[in-house]
Amino acid sequence: MGNTTELKFIHLAHTQGFCAGVSSAIEIVEIALEKYGTPLYVRHEIVHNTAIIADFKSRGVIFIEDLVDVPDTNTVVFSAHGTAPDVFEEAARRGLHIVDATCPLVTKVHRQAERYSRRDVHTILIGHRGHQELIGTSGYVEDGLRHIIEDESDIDNLTIPEDAEVGVLTQTTLSVTDTSHLIAKLRAKFPNIITGSKEDICYATQNRQDAVVELTKLCDVIVIVGSLASSNSNRLRERAEDQGIPSYIIDSPSEFKFSWLDGRTSLGISSGASVPKFLVDELVRMISVRFPDAVKKQDESIEKGIAFPLPKEIQDYKKQKNQLA
């Protein structure tokens, strides 16, 4: 065993864990399970977290990627990441009952994509190819107007006329810094660009990244709890690493390595927007057993009382249940 005797502080990011979109999506599946029973079909992982998916699977939720795997007329929940219009159309054709758990902040991006396409505006989508959210948003942009970029080299390869009007949309969970660099480069190339400073990066992504940067001022090693498929969790690790602090991402406390603490005195912990609190609590407990004198510190979260409305049928079911209680 290396020198693991020095840890003095465990700093927890003040703002971390579930965002409002994830809380709603999980509640939607919980209520759909109660209301419609099992098997309940969910298209794509409702949120990108292994523990949550495993728990739902153990209770009869079947996660599918293709609607072909849902028997006709069954209920299917669409994930928080958003779903392309052709999938809604296919579900309607098949007589499937859809419960849509798309985060309203992703829906907002879909509506903007439609507005650009109605006006024939070339639309640049900044995001990760293959990520569910980008796949969904792509579906709202007309063929021939859609341009996906992940990095600066993609901008060099864009073939849009430089005097064209160009709209920019981003995945909601990107790195705030990387995105602003890409947007600056796009602005330089396309004078008629329509964009804000950080585009569609959501409040939860921004707040969690800011909180991690604050942690890096206090800590000499950072651990992010989050699944590898979770875009926002990966960005948290990168933000910490960008500040020169060694950073690790773990899906569960069992992946934590005490050797990461060798020679370190101050550990920072945060978690992605789809990570249940009990995983972080378990990690802290585990580390505290090894380092009982390490002082735990956490400031109050800056997010208070943010909640998104649930789909009407889910709200109605909740209301009825409350009346009966």
Ligand code: SF4
């Ligand atoms: S990370 Fe942002 S966009 Fe994604 S579900 Fe949460 S609030 Fe919505």
